[in-house]
Structure formats: structure tokens, C-alpha cells
Amino acid sequence: MGWDPRLLDILVCPADQGALHVDPVAAQLVCQVCHRRYDISDGIAVMLPTPAPATDPDVEQR
Ligand SMILES: [Zn+2]
Incomplete structure (x- = not known):
């Protein structure tokens, strides 16, 4: 990796x-606190929670 x-x-x-x-x-x-998981893509962590909050503006453009 x-x-x-x-x-x-x-x-x-x-x-x-x-x-x-x-x-x-x-x-x-x-995360050791909430146990959300974040993908690591090509050595870069994708800091988007897997169960994305509905208020996240980046998630609306799917
Ligand atoms: Zn957390």
C-alpha cells in the first residue's frame, strides 16, 4: 500500500x-471514536464519511 x-x-x-x-x-x-471508515485511494485518504450526512453539499451531485 x-x-x-x-x-x-x-x-x-x-x-x-x-x-x-x-x-x-x-x-x-x-476513526477510533465513531468508527466511520474512510477509503485510501492511491495513497490519498478520502475524508468523506461513508454514511454521508444529508447536509453535505458535495454529496448532492451524484
Ligand atoms: Zn469519528
Whole structure:
């Protein structure tokens, strides 16, 4: 997996600012607080909660 482990030092859960840890099997970041999962795509964490809030403007354009 070609992602930078230092991401964990700078990334937090966007929902609650919780610490993240890596699930190497799923290649996802997992919030230790709310257990939301975030995909890692080409070494870049996709910081969009899987169950996206309905108020998120980015989600409406599907
Ligand atoms: Zn969280």
C-alpha cells in the first residue's frame, strides 16, 4: 500500500476530530471514536464519511 503513514499524524476524523487508525485489510482509515471508515485511494485518504450526512453539499451531485 503506497500511502504515507505520516497521514495519521495530520488527519483526524472530520466528524468528531477523533484519532484515526489504519485497517490494512480494507485499506481504510477507521476513526477510533465513531468508527466511520474512510477509503485510501492511491495513497490519498478520502475524508468523506461513508454514511454521508444529508447536509453535505458535495454529496448532492451524484
Ligand atoms: Zn469519528
